[in-house]
Structures are given as structure tokens and as C-alpha cells.
Amino acid sequence: MSLVGPSLAVSALLFAIGVLGVLVRRNAIVIFMCVELMLNAVNLSFVALSAAYGLSGQIFVFFVMTVAAAEAAVGLAIMLAIFRHHKSVDLQNINLLRG
Amino acid sequence: MTEQVFWFFAAVAVVSAGLVVAMRNPIASAFWLVSTMLCLAAMFFLLNAQFIGVVQILVYAGAVMVLFLFVIMLLNLGRAPSDLRRAPAWLVGVLLVGVLASQLMPLGGYTRERLALEYTRSTALASPGVVFDSTMSVTGMDPATATLERGVPGDIAAPLFQQYLVPFELTSILLLAAIVGAVVLAKRRI
Numbered sequence A: 001m002s003l004v005g006p007s008l009a010v011s012a013l014l015f016a017i018g019v020l021g022v023l024v025r026r027n028a029i030v031i032f033m034c035v036e037l038m039l040n041a042v043n044l045s046f047v048a049l050s051a052a053y054g055l056s057g058q059i060f061v062f063f064v065m066t067v068a069a070a071e072a073a074v075g076l077a078i079m080l081a082i083f084r085h086h087k088s089v090d091l092q093n094i095n096l097l098r099g
Numbered sequence B: 001m002t003e004q005v006f007w008f009f010a011a012v013a014v015v016s017a018g019l020v021v022a023m024r025n026p027i028a029s030a031f032w033l034v035s036t037m038l039c040l041a042a043m044f045f046l047l048n049a050q051f052i053g054v055v056q057i058l059v060y061a062g063a064v065m066v067l068f069l070f071v072i073m074l075l076n077l078g079r080a081p082s083d084l085r086r087a088p089a090w091l092v093g094v095l096l097v098g099v100l101a102s103q104l105m106p107l108g109g110y111t112r113e114r115l116a117l118e119y120t121r122s123t124a125l126a127s128p129g130v131v132f133d134s135t136m137s138v139t140g141m142d143p144a145t146a147t148l149e150r151g152v153p154g155d156i157a158a159p160l161f162q163q164y165l166v167p168f169e170l171t172s173i174l175l176l177a178a179i180v181g182a183v184v185l186a187k188r189r190i
Helices: A004-024 A028-052 A056-086 B003-022 B027-045 B050-075 B085-111 B112-120 B143-150 B153-162 B165-186
Strands: none
Touching: A004 B027, A004 B085, A004 B112, A028 A056, A028 B003, A028 B027, A028 B050, A028 B165, A056 B050, A056 B165, B003 B027, B027 B050, B027 B143, B050 B153, B153 B165
């Protein structure tokens, strides 16, 4: 039996857990970690399909990792700036853009 | 045997991911996320993507998570009194995720034959010799065998530095922009 189907199922489950974290939690850093979890889940499905269809999937995972690293650096810098201003990273206190 | 090992790592990955969401202390969340990422690396190894697995451990479990822990400890975030959204938003979130998961789970029944049937109405694409990926130069060979024959890093390097050279160079510009952006944002005064 090939591992492609089970990998896609695990990837779907991890993605759903990541979405749950983004929707339910309030701490901005934990939400950020859940976004990383979603990126990882998608990477798993890329790798699973590349095991069946060729290497482009793995190269795409490489690019996703680069973008995720850049995103983590910039995102955490933004969080530091927000914390310096609001003394908190709780998203309920940061609602300046609300209409 | 491979399958049992795969299911073990899959179970640990899913449980750790659940604990990332459930833990109230951000540092505990970060450590469970490291556990998820290590399990994913193990699954990459089992799927014949050894290079990606090593990069996953080095870049994600190593560099990115150290950055997260560093920021959490720098901001001195402890246990918040309550870290969940209020009742209506919370329930809507759980409902949406239930719908999403139930829609995505049928992917578990995926096979080559089914994908080929759905896209072309014929099973011709299901044979390993016919692929719709230009990086598969060795036709008529199953990807795992082809990787064994060519070696793992060389297998990735050839398309990365030929076919995908321009995107690869563009990522270096992206990383430079990210470094400059992070310094500008985090500095008090420039």
C-alpha cells in the first residue's frame, strides 16, 4: 500500500488543527505558530504527491520553507514593535483598525 | 513495517498539533510545535524525501522555532488568565473547522488511479511511466527507484539549478528584504 493517501489525510487533519488554533486563540504569537503549522501541513501534502509524481513538489517545499522563514522573521519583528507600543500581544487589545 | 512507523509518527504529529492549540503557556505550545515538526521530518524520510526532511529539521525545528522561543522569552509572556476568544467566535471557529476537516478527509482515499480518472476520464495516467511533471526525466521508473539510482541531493539539485534557477535567485532577494525589514521594524530608532 502506498503512503500517499494516508499522508494526505494527516496533512488535512494538521491543516484543520492549525485553522482551529488561528480562529480560537487570542495570543498573537500562538496564532503565528498555528500559521506555521498550516504551512507544514501543506508541505506534507506536497511531499506526498511528489513521491507519486516527480520532484517538482519537493522543490516547491523548498521555496515554501524560504518564504516561511522570511515571514517568521518579519512577523516576529512586527510583534516586538506592537508589544513595545501596547505592552501586550493579546489580539483583543489590538483593535485600532476596527471600523 | 514502514506503514506502522508512518502511523506512529502521524499519531504523534496530530496529538502534538492538538496540544499546540490547547496549551495555555506559549512556551509549551512552541515545544509541542517542535515535536510536530520533527514527526513531519520523519514522515518526509519515509516518503523518500530525505533532503527535505533534513532541511525541515535544520530550518523549521532549528532556526524558526529558536526565533519563536527567543521572542516569547524576550516578551516574557507567561500564562494568560484566558487565552480563548469569547463564546460566539469560539463556537463559529470550531464549526468551521469541523466542516473543513470533513471536506478534506476524503483525500485519505487517494490513489493514482482515482486522480487519473477524475482528470482525464481514463486510467492511462495512472501508470508510473506516464507523468505530467517535467522533472521526471527517467521515464518508466517509479520515483523511489529513480531517487535510489541518482542519489538524494543530486536529485533535487538538478531541477533546482536548471529549471527553477530564476525563482531560486529571487528567494535570495526575498531573504535580503526580510532581513532589512526585520531590523527596521524591531529597532527603536534608526
